[in-house]
Amino acid sequence: MVWKRWRRLSFDERNQVIHCTVKKEFIRRMDVLLVEGETKVITNFTVSPASGRFRTSGHVYKIVLAQTTTIRTDLDLPPNVLGLHPVRFNDIHDGKLNPDFLIDVFGQIVEIGNVEILNVSKKQTKRLTMVLRDTNDVRLNCVLWGEFAEQLEAFAQNLHEAVVVFVLRFGKIRLYQNVWSVGNCYNCSIVMNNPDLPEVIAFRDRLPKDGVTLSYTHPNQLTIVNSVSVRADFLTHSPRRTISEIVSASENIKCVTMATIMSIDTEYGWYYMECQTCQKKVLPVDMEAVKEESPQLDFSKKLWKCPKCEDYVDNVVPVFLLHFRVMDGTGETKFLLFDKLAMEVVNTTAAELVDNFDEFKRDNMCRIRRSCQ
Ligand SMILES: [Zn+2]
Incomplete structure (x- = not known):
């Protein structure tokens, strides 16, 4: 196990x-x-x-x-069974493997490429790219991130004409620009270099006898400093989840999902008023009561109570709070979208909608009044 x-x-x-x-x-x-x-x-x-x-x-x-x-623990059982099932690189290149399944890879390290430092989610992380080959001399790109990149870099320091069999357990395959590669899957992968395991020794013996070895010297300076936007990083590195998986999740998760918006649920309203000074939700007040209590205030505009500013304020704006009913092939649920994201979906600001809505109400009231006369 x-x-x-x-x-x-x-x-x-x-x-x-x-x-x-x-x-x-x-x-x-x-x-x-x-x-x-x-x-x-x-x-x-x-x-x-x-x-x-x-x-x-x-x-x-x-x-x-x-x-x-x-x-x-049962002492009659063999003490360590790893159960490695290395895949054939050709099966990856031929698209025979489902990327949802984590795989085991054995490969001879043929080349270590760039070691880059990337800014991912405001943190710097290393990315190391290398080329592996299997016993049929089929090559496969391997990308290691974070501590996995650092470990390999440290291991490879000053290697000279070495034959290194790299073992990646629970690796994740990816198709990027029509090229398959394998890499670590967050921190759940296991990496071993030249482990003393019978299956790895057998793999090593079956490698082509063509004298391909690895020599590596650490570049004095790290090659490229690159950056990935937080948004791109979120979309590529967050796990995909279906709606049924989200609904049944037992803990807070950050994930990406794809769903269809069926409707906007307005049962509990679709906007609230926000204080422009502190961006907090303000509460409506009974103007008559406030007039009696604090007659010195300016009552030419409607007043609101701001809990953060601890005062009556009139500089308020409506902001969206939308409940979307969404569905995918696995189920349906409600998503709550706050102002900026809701604006992207609705393509207008809450203030504009409220204004239009007020005009609409006024026009209709006039029409109703006229028809009643
Ligand atoms: Zn405020």
Whole structure:
């Protein structure tokens, strides 16, 4: 069994792998009992259909560990079964593999390319690109991020004509500009260089005997300083979720979803008034009561109570608060959109809409009055 941060683990029995998750409330307990690389006997768990974009196995079911689950060590079992299933690079290039499944990759490092520093979400992170080859001499680009890039860079320091077999467990394949590559999947991947495992030694023996080796010297200066916008970073690095996955999520997540807006729900209104000084929501007041209480105030404009400014204010604007009813193929729900985002969808400001709405009301009132005369 392999237990990895990110609440994800897999079991091997007869070299089969199944995805497993731990409910949020038991992570702390399981983290103590489950040790990466150790073999354990697990009893009393639930089984449910596997889904999602970060699956560690092609198995149709996954295991969910719960309160009743017990975990023990059985000395009769082999102490460490890794259950690595390296894929053929040609299967990646031919598009035979589903990017929603995390894969294992064995590859000889042929070349280490640029090490770049990128600004991702206001933090600097390293990105290392390298070329791997499999036993059929098929090449594959591999992109490592963050600590994975740093670890590989440190390992490769001053290597000279070395044969390095790189093992990536739970890697994620990506298609970018029609080229497939593999990379680490957040921090849930496992990386090993020349590990002393029988399957890796066998892989190494099957590599073409053409003298391809790796020599690497750290460039004195980091090559490129590049930057990725927060928006682009959010869209490419946030997990995709369907509506049913969002609805059933048991914790706060940042994710990207694609859904159709069915309608805007106006049951609870569609805007509120905001104080222009402090951008906080203001509350309506009973003007007659305020007149009696503070006659010195200017009553030529309607007044509002601002809790932040702790005062009556008249410089207020309407801002959107829209409830969208949305759906995708898996379900439906409501999304709440605040002013700026709502403006992008509705293509106008709340102030304009309120003005038009008031004019519309006035016109109609005149018409109604006229027709009543
Ligand atoms: Zn205010």
